[in-house]
Amino acid sequence: MHDRLLLGKYYPSKSILHRLDPRTKFILLILLMVTLLIPRTVFPILLLLFGSAGLIIISKIPLKEILSSLRSILFILVFAFLINLFSGKGTLLLDLGILKIRQDGLLNAILMSIRLILLVLDTTLFLTLTTTPLQLSHGLENLLKPLSVIRFPAHEIAMMMSIALRFVPTLLEETDRIMKAQSSRGANYDTGGFFKKAKGYISIIVPLFISCFRRADELANAMEARCYHGGTGRTKLNELKYTTLDLIFSIIFITCCAITLFAHYQMPNLL
Amino acid sequence: MRMPFSKEQILKQEQSFIYAESASHPESEDSLILIDGVSFAYSVSGEGSSNVVALKNVSLKINKGSHIAILGRNGSGKSTLAKLINALEIPDQGKVIVFGHDTSDNSTLWSIRQACGMVFQNPDNQIVGTTVEEDIAFGPENLGIPSTEIRHRVDQSLLRVGLEQYAVKAPSQLSGGQKQKLAIAGILAMQPACIILDEATSMLDPKSAKDFLKLIKELQQEFSLTIIEITHDIENAILADYIYIMQQGEIFFSGTPREVFTRPDKVLAAGLDLPQHLYINYLFQKSFSHGALEILHEKYPNDIFTPEETVDSMFELNNIANPKMIAVSTAKYNSSNQTLISVDNLSYTYQKGTKFAVDALQEVSFQVNQGEMIAIVGHSGSGKSTLISHLNGLIVPQTGQVKIMNLNTRNKKDVREIRKFLGLLFQYPEHQLFENTVYEDIAFGPKQFGFSESVIEKNVKQAIDIVGLPQDILQRSPFELSGGQQRRVAIAGVLAMDCEIFVLDEPAAGLDPIGQQEILNYIMHLRELNKTVILVTHDMKLAARADRILVLNQGFVTAYDTAANIFSNQKLLTAAGLEVPPAYKFVSLINKKFSSAITGYTAEDVNYNLLKYLSNRRQPNA
Numbered sequence: 106m107h108d109r110l111l112l113g114k115y116y117p118s119k120s121i122l123h124r125l126d127p128r129t130k131f132i133l134l135i136l137l138m139v140t141l142l143i144p145r146t147v148f149p150i151l152l153l154l155f156g157s158a159g160l161i162i163i164s165k166i167p168l169k170e171i172l173s174s175l176r177s178i179l180f181i182l183v184f185a186f187l188i189n190l191f192s193g194k195g196t197l198l199l200d201l202g203i204l205k206i207r208q209d210g211l212l213n214a215i216l217m218s219i220r221l222i223l224l225v226l227d228t229t230l231f232l233t234l235t236t237t238p239l240q241l242s243h244g245l246e247n248l249l250k251p252l253s254v255i256r257f258p259a260h261e262i263a264m265m266m267s268i269a270l271r272f273v274p275t276l277l278e279e280t281d282r283i284m285k286a287q288s289s290r291g292a293n294y295d296t297g298g299f300f301k302k303a304k305g306y307i308s309i310i311v312p313l314f315i316s317c318f319r320r321a322d323e324l325a326n327a328m329e330a331r332c333y334h335g336g337t338g339r340t341k342l343n344e345l346k347y348t349t350l351d352l353i354f355s356i357i358f359i360t361c362c363a364i365t366l367f368a369h370y371q372m373p374n375l376l
Numbered sequence: 377m378r379m380p381f382s383k384e385q386i387l388k389q390e391q392s393f394i395y396a397e398s399a400s401h402p403e404s405e406d407s408l409i410l411i412d413g414v415s416f417a418y419s420v421s422g423e424g425s426s427n428v429v430a431l432k433n434v435s436l437k438i439n440k441g442s443h444i445a446i447l448g449r450n451g452s453g454k455s456t457l458a459k460l461i462n463a464l465e466i467p468d469q470g471k472v473i474v475f476g477h478d479t480s481d482n483s484t485l486w487s488i489r490q491a492c493g494m495v496f497q498n499p500d501n502q503i504v505g506t507t508v509e510e511d512i513a514f515g516p517e518n519l520g521i522p523s524t525e526i527r528h529r530v531d532q533s534l535l536r537v538g539l540e541q542y543a544v545k546a547p548s549q550l551s552g553g554q555k556q557k558l559a560i561a562g563i564l565a566m567q568p569a570c571i572i573l574d575e576a577t578s579m580l581d582p583k584s585a586k587d588f589l590k591l592i593k594e595l596q597q598e599f600s601l602t603i604i605e606i607t608h609d610i611e612n613a614i615l616a617d618y619i620y621i622m623q624q625g626e627i628f629f630s631g632t633p634r635e636v637f638t639r640p641d642k643v644l645a646a647g648l649d650l651p652q653h654l655y656i657n658y659l660f661q662k663s664f665s666h667g668a669l670e671i672l673h674e675k676y677p678n679d680i681f682t683p684e685e686t687v688d689s690m691f692e693l694n695n696i697a698n699p700k701m702i703a704v705s706t707a708k709y710n711s712s713n714q715t716l717i718s719v720d721n722l723s724y725t726y727q728k729g730t731k732f733a734v735d736a737l738q739e740v741s742f743q744v745n746q747g748e749m750i751a752i753v754g755h756s757g758s759g760k761s762t763l764i765s766h767l768n769g770l771i772v773p774q775t776g777q778v779k780i781m782n783l784n785t786r787n788k789k790d791v792r793e794i795r796k797f798l799g800l801l802f803q804y805p806e807h808q809l810f811e812n813t814v815y816e817d818i819a820f821g822p823k824q825f826g827f828s829e830s831v832i833e834k835n836v837k838q839a840i841d842i843v844g845l846p847q848d849i850l851q852r853s854p855f856e857l858s859g860g861q862q863r864r865v866a867i868a869g870v871l872a873m874d875c876e877i878f879v880l881d882e883p884a885a886g887l888d889p890i891g892q893q894e895i896l897n898y899i900m901h902l903r904e905l906n907k908t909v910i911l912v913t914h915d916m917k918l919a920a921r922a923d924r925i926l927v928l929n930q931g932f933v934t935a936y937d938t939a940a941n942i943f944s945n946q947k948l949l950t951a952a953g954l955e956v957p958p959a960y961k962f963v964s965l966i967n968k969k970f971s972s973a974i975t976g977y978t979a980e981d982v983n984y985n986l987l988k989y990l991s992n993r994r995q996p997n998a
Contacts, residue, residue: 239506271506274548285770286808289800290869291792291824308820311810315855320501327502330462330494331562332486332518342513342530344523 114174114233120165121354122235127244129351133358134231140362141224144369150216152365157223157230166234174229175222182221189214242266247345253336260336268324276317283312407475409438409461409492409570409602414470416456430456432625433470438618440475440569443596443603445613448622449647449888450860454606457622458572461604463488475569490519493563495576497886499555503547508539508558511547515566526565533561537591551756553584557591564595570602571595578608578886581756581914583953585609608888610649611958621646638679649889652917652958652979653683653965659983660690663699671696687965694970694990701991704984709903711747711923716877716908717767718743722776723931724762736762738931740776746876749899749909751919754928755953760912763928764879767910768798780877796825799875803882805866806859814840814857814865815850821873832872839868842901844894860891867898877908884915896921916943916957920977927952939977 117123122130144150161171175182193210200206232241246263253259284294287308294305414434417427431453438444446454459465460472463479475491477484493515496502505511509530516526534540537557542550550558556576563571571592577585589612596603607613613633620630621643628646629636637643640650640658650658657680661669672693680689693699724737736759744750752760765771766778769791780798783790799821802808811817818839822832840847843864849857854865867883880899884892896918902909913919920939927935927942929952935942942948943956957977966982967973972989976982 239510267506268504271503271547274546275500278548282802283808285765286800286802286805288770289768289795289802290808290821290873291795292820293824308808308810312808315810316807320498323496323498323501324504326459326464327494327496328504328514329464330489331504331515331566332489333504333514334486334518338520340517340520340523340526342510342517342523342526 114229115237116166116170116234118165118235120163120235121350122160122164122230124348124350125235125354126345126347126351127236127240128248128345129347129355130231130236131244131248133355134228136359136362137227137231138224140365141220141227143366145213145216146369147212147216148372149365149369150219152361152368153223154219156361156365157227160227160230164230164235166230171226171230171234174225174233178221178225182218185221186214186218189217238270239267242270243341243343243345260339264336272320275320276313279316280309280313283309283316407440408473409475409604410471410473411436411457411460412471412473414460414467414472416460416465416467416469418456430625431460431467434625434627435470436620436627436630438602438604440602441596441600442617443605443615444618444620445616446604446606446620446622447608447610447613447646447648448628449890451858452622453625454622455574458494458574458604458606461570461572462492462494464494486519490515490566491568492570492572493560493566493568494572494574495556495559495563497575497578499552499559499579502559503555505547507544508547508550509534509543511558512561512565515562519566529565529567533564536564536595537561551584552580553588553756556580556584556588560588560591560595568599568601570604572604572606574606575608575886576605577612582955583755608649610651610889614651621648623647634679634681638681647888647890653686653962654680655979656959656962656982656986657686657690659979660699660986661693663702663987664693664697668693668697683962683965687962687969690966691969698994699987699990701987702984704980709747709749709923710906711745711908714746715743716746716781717910718777718779719763719766720777720779722763722766722773722778724759724766724771724774726762728774735931737766740928740931740933742926742933742936744877744908744910746908747903747906748924749903749911749922751922751925752910752912752928753914753916753919753925753952753954755914757930758928758952759931760928761881764800764881764910764912767879768795768800770800796873797875798877798879799870799873800879801867801870801881801883803885804863805870805883806862809854809862809866809869812853813851814845814854817854817865818850818869818872821869825873835872835874836868839871842871842898843868860887863887863891864894867895871898871902875907877910878902879910879912881912882914883911884913884918916955917959917978920957920960920981927954929953940975943977 141153144153161168164171190206190210191204193207193213195207195209198206198208198211236244242263245266246259249257249259249262287305288294290308292305292308293301295302297305412435414431415429416431417429419427434453434457446457448454456465460467460479461474463472463474463485466480472479474488477488479485479488503511504514512530512533513526516529521529534543537560539550539554539557539561542554547555547558559576560571573592577588580588592603593615595601605613605616613619614637616633618630619633619636621628621636623646629639629642637650637654640654643650644658649655672689675696676689676692678685680686719740719742722737722740723735726732726734726736740759740763752763754760762771766773766785767780769778769785772786778785780794783794783797785791785794809817811820815836818836819832822835827835836850837847840850845861845864845868849861849865854862857865870878883899884895887895892915899909899911899921911918911922919925920943922939924936925939925942926933927948934952935945935948943960949956959979959982960975960977963974963976963982966986970986970989972986974982974985974989976985
């Protein structure tokens with residue numbers, strides 16, 4: 106259970122995607138998002154579809170695992186599909202009274218859905234499935250470092266993220282313990298009137314808060330005792346390193362995106 | 377907030393520190409931790425904003441490579457002292473010099489903290505890293521040590537404390553004992569000269585604590601570390617080179633363990649325990665006249681410290697004069713044959729059906745009669761918490777039955793009734809306080825169970841009396857109180873429910889000896905009221921007072937019997953990772969010396985049984 110909590114939806118493997126530097130993945134993902142958002146015609150989107158399929162193959166993650174991320178956006182997906190379906194011009198395909206499905210609408214609805222699906226799939230593939238939260242926070246810290254010139258607290262944010270991550274299991278355990286203790290004293294969470302239930306929850310939340318403050322205080326002491334003094338002069342056990350793999354993958358990836366964008370701008374009439 | 381330092385500065389400091397260390401010779405200041413006339417007060421913000429004095433004019437000198445123990449009641453200033461050595465706090469008056477560096481000097485701050493690693497009480501609240509190896513690396517990372525060197529140190533430290541197979545695991549997967557070892561590994565990676573243990577074993581079970589202290593002892597010899605140990609564990613403090621006893625912010629007295637513990641009156645006056653054999657001797661001597669003791673002192677001028685010396689002197693004393701028999705309260709608590717709790721073939725598996733499945737309880741069956749006191753013992757992870765969570769329906773049995781009176785925990789309606797009937801107090805219950813006033817917090821339970829206003833008021837007042845707190849505390853916020861007071865409020869909260877059965881999970885954990893004694897008094901009070909008590913504990917002294925002891929080992933009940941039968945079964949104890957009570961260890965020495973055949977598991981029992989034996993021996997017909 107704790108592994109699950111620590112790693113989120115991380116799927117352990119040694120694929121190319123797993124071995125990429127998190128910073129590479131961040132940057133390439135941004136590029137990919139832009140590429141996904143611009144084209145509205147069939148051909149570039151088909152290219153993106155094939156590209157994403159390629160990514161899924163090299164990630165060596167079972168399709169089921171990847172597709173499960175779509176469950177959370179199912180509602181938005183259906184909604185976007187319907188909105189697009191019933192708007193647009195072109196040949197009338199189906200007349201349902203006020204709602205009319207036209208050729209353009211149908212096409213747009215399909216393309217829109219594909220883009221949305223790809224957006225979610227590629228993001229989970231790059232970030233959650235192949236990158237541990239720890240790598241993510243390291244990567245983010247590193248990318249945001251230049252911003253410390255304008256006093257952006259990159260190190261602090263990354264440190265907060267990793268401490269939060271570290272304490273999730275501890276606080277879950279604590280919540281369970283407090284809930285049991287208060288239940289033993291007759292607290293109610295699922296029966297009784299609104300007031301009784303609210304009181305029940307207060308009896309968990311207050312001790313939990315107080316415990317968080319106490320932990321924060323003690324942790325601050327422990328960190329200072331181990332010479333913590335912010336990000337200045339700090340080194341890392343696992344320094345992030347760009348490898349040849351990052352370089353080659355980036356070149357291929359950027360080329361693919363460029364081709365897609367080229368197809369969109371230069372051959373708008375193809376398909 | 378202190379000024380941040382550049383990487384170069386820190387590295388330079390570290391080098392200069394190492395240099396200073398190697399150049400030091402025994403009597404120079406560099407080889408000492410020197411605390412000179414230190415006073416310290418915490419400023420309290422809020423109403424009145426008064427200062428709380430924590431230390432008053434404390435001076436002490438710790439030689440490099442020595443092992444010192446600091447003892448004292450909760451709130452006597454021990455932890456503050458530790459923080460001063462680590463430069464987490466700076467003295468208001470006086471100086472703290474750590475291996476030649478003044479803690480008030482900002483420029484050597486990191487050298488001091490690198491040299492003095494600190495292990496805190498709560499294993500959870502000192503782990504920073506998301507994985508075990510990241511956590512060990514945290515200190516070296518802060519010192520700006522190059523990655524390859526950090527990797528080397530992390531691997532070495534992991535190996536040294538024996539956590540190598542956990543390197544990339546989440547800290548939450550470690551047991552309490554392993555977490556404390558992780559803390560040690562994190563300190564080792566900083567190449568320290570001194571380790572400060574701030575009640576580092578107080579949240580561990582005895583076996584883990586023993587392992588941990590064994591590791592510390594090994595490391596001390598291996599790296600000639602200075603060990604500063606803040607503890608309540610007297611049996612371990614004996615092993616230190618020197619002991620400081622603190623009281624109300626001052627050093628009450630100090631000396632080698634022999635010097636300290638041969639003055640039992642003073643140790644007891646500081647609110648501390650004596651090692652059990654010395655306490656038995658202390659009780660034994662009370663049965664003799666002042667004259668007899670003086671003769672003993674002349675005939676036997678040696679200090680009495682080791683168990684052998686103790687038993688010899690007791691034997692000698694008995695030859696000098698006849699002890700007078702002590703009156704002992706022979707209050708036998710009545711238990712009836714009415715079965716209150718009946719656990720039948722109970723098994724429970726966490727995450728059942730997944731690959732993470734853990735068997736917590738296996739075919740557990742036992743019964744508890746009305747008025748009995750039962751102790752549940754077993755090392756961490758043996759299933760104790762899971763078992764007691766079943767007793768009031770917090771966990772519904774997967775297989776088997778739990779019946780309280782004739783109520784079944786499988787039945788949702790019964791559960792509410794059971795909770796009214798069976799009060800369950802978890803470990804560190806002070807962490808469950810949440811109301812605005814102490815009164816409301818204690819009244820929370822009774823209110824939930826629909827007691828009338830007048831009954832609640834009566835119960836709250838009775839409960840606060842039992843736990844020995846003044847009535848005027850009722851209107852204060854529970855969060856203003858000290859830790860010990862909070863514990864008592866939480867206990868009062870369960871007492872006020874006026875249950876028939878009380879299940880107490882480590883009620884004395886983390887308290888100082890006087891606090892522990894008070895908890896024992898509450899339990900005895902409950903027994904006088906003819907309540908049924910189930911006590912989960914690691915403390916064999918406490919367990920020995922129960923009518924029956926239930927031994928859990930890896931989810932199985934391996935024994936359910938009287939203290940006498942359990943503590944005489946060494947095989948059973950070893951298998952369950954348990955020890956006999958320290959007083960019982962001393963009994964065999966007594967029996968050998970006096971050719972007696974007494975038993976006893978608490979100091980009082982041993983003393984009483986010995987006196988009874990001696991008196992019977994004198995007048996065989998009486």
